[in-house]
Amino acid sequence: MGKFSIFDQVKKEGRSILTEFESKKIIRQAGISIVETKLAKTQKEVVSLSQKMGFPVALKIASPDVIHKSDSGGVKLSVQSVAEVKKAYDEILKKVRKQYPRALLHGISVQKMVRPGTEVIVGTSKDPQFGPVIMFGLGGIFVELLKDVSFRVIPVERKDAQEMIKEIKGYPLLQGYRGKEPADISSLVNIILKLSRFIEENPGIKELELNPIFAYRNRAVAVDARIILEKD
Numbered sequence: 001m002g003k004f005s006i007f008d009q010v011k012k013e014g015r016s017i018l019t020e021f022e023s024k025k026i027i028r029q030a031g032i033s034i035v036e037t038k039l040a041k042t043q044k045e046v047v048s049l050s051q052k053m054g055f056p057v058a059l060k061i062a063s064p065d066v067i068h069k070s071d072s073g074g075v076k077l078s079v080q081s082v083a084e085v086k087k088a089y090d091e092i093l094k095k096v097r098k099q100y101p102r103a104l105l106h107g108i109s110v111q112k113m114v115r116p117g118t119e120v121i122v123g124t125s126k127d128p129q130f131g132p133v134i135m136f137g138l139g140g141i142f143v144e145l146l147k148d149v150s151f152r153v154i155p156v157e158r159k160d161a162q163e164m165i166k167e168i169k170g171y172p173l174l175q176g177y178r179g180k181e182p183a184d185i186s187s188l189v190n191i192i193l194k195l196s197r198f199i200e201e202n203p204g205i206k207e208l209e210l211n212p213i214f215a216y217r218n219r220a221v222a223v224d225a226r227i228i229l230e231k232d
Contacts, residue, residue, distance in 0.1 A: 033219065073091070157193075
């Protein structure tokens with residue numbers, strides 16, 4: 001599976017889907033900027049990590065058995081205080097355990113809330129004919145709503161990545177449409193290139209998605225990550 005021990009552990013447990021926390025750890029090791037995320041096992045640890053990171057924070061259930069975290073009540077955003085953290089922790093566990101009584105729970109991931117930026121997505125999958133492909137487009141809810149994306153076969157060069165970004169209909173948004181903060185295109189290009197290289201080096205990855213990535217004037221940071229491995 002490559003050099004990442006997390007992959008071996010996931011396979012050992014008989015699963016192919018990494019948790020968000022596991023996925024983020026891999027993405028960071030791949031050299032891609034991603035929002036700081038820590039895993040807590042207890043309410044006390046969640047409180048401690050939240051205080052160290054500084055409010056507001058986001059709390060999310062960490063479980064390989066809970067894929068749609070928001071739909072199951074497993075996500076609390078913009079938590080503002082210790083009291084809110086304790087309440088959110090109890091509510092997340094109560095709702096998730098009710099909906100997924102047999103789910104394996106790794107704990108609660110704590111992440112720093114970051115300033116919203118222009119949302120984009122970069123993802124990879126395996127096409128039956130062409131093999132590994134990489135996708136770029138507007139992220140967040142716009143992915144399913146507008147389906148404004150571009151594709152290339154991996155590996156890609158810098159010119160390919162630049163063309164992918166310019167091809168989408170929403171490109172004017174990235175340039176700073178109507179006074180909106182422009183996106184750092186060079187940072188987005190680098191994310192595409194790093195992800196392309198990462199997939200080349202780790203052929204056991206079936207799907208990978210960074211959505212959303214918040215693009216700012218001088219940087220871009222991934223907020224959420226998802227990795228699915230090939231089944232043996």
